[in-house]
Amino acid sequence: MASSQSQSQSPSNSKASLASQICNNIASIFSKPTLPHPPVLDVLVSELSSTAARKGRVFLYGVGREGLMLKALCMRLFHLGLSAHFVFDMTTPPTTANDLLIASAGPGGFSTVDAICSVARSYGSRVLLLTAQPESGSCVKHASVVGYVPAQTMADDSEDGGEKARPLLPMGSVYEGALFVLFEMVVYKLGEALDQSPEAVRARHTNLE
Secondary structure, three states, X not given: OHHHHHHHOOHHHOHHHHHHHHXXXXXXXXXXXXXXXXXXXXXXXXXXXXXXXXXXXXXEEOOHHHHHHHHHHHHHHHHOOOOEEXXXXXXXXXXXXXXXXXXXXXXXXXXXXXHHHHHHHHOOOEEEEEEOOXXXXXHHHHOOEEEEOOOOOHHHOOOOOOOOOOOOOOOOHHHHHHHHHHHHHHHHHHHHHOOOOHHHHHXXXXXXX
C-alpha cells in the first residue's frame, strides 16, 4: 500500500509535472526556426493592424479543435474593437476586398478550408493561412500570406506499430495548443498596436450571461 501511494504521488505522475511537460512542449514551438517564413506572431499582428486601419472586417475559420481556437480568437478580436466573424455563424456578413480571412489548416489542407479560402480570394479578401505544412499543403495556393506554426499535427503523427509510450499530446494537440498560446500573444500585442485599454476591452464583453 505504501509503495502504491508513493507511486501515485511521485513527481512524474503529479498534475504539476504533467502540466509543466505540456506547457514546455508547446513553448518549444516558439523557439523553432521558421525561415524563410517570417515569425507568425508578426504576421498576425501586422495583418490585423492593417485590416483595422482600413476599417475592414476579420473572418475566421478552422475545423475541429483548430476551429475552437479560432473561435476564441474571434471573441477577443471583437473585444479589441474589430468587426470579427466566425464563418458559418448566422450573422456572418459577406466578405469584400477590405477584409481579412484567417484560416487554419494545420496538416496543410482540408476540403472545406480550401473552398472557403478560394471563395474569399475570389471576392478580393486577403487570406492569412495558419499551417504547420507551408510547403506542401493544398490550402497554401489560396493564401495571400502564410503563418507558419512549426508544430506536430496529424500529418506527422506517425505510428510505427512498435512498443511506444503513449504521447502526452497526441495527433494535432501540439499545434492546437500552440494556436491558443499564439493567439493570446496576438491579443496582447494587438491591444498595444490599436491603443486599446483594458477598460475598453472589458466594456465590449457581453453582459447577457
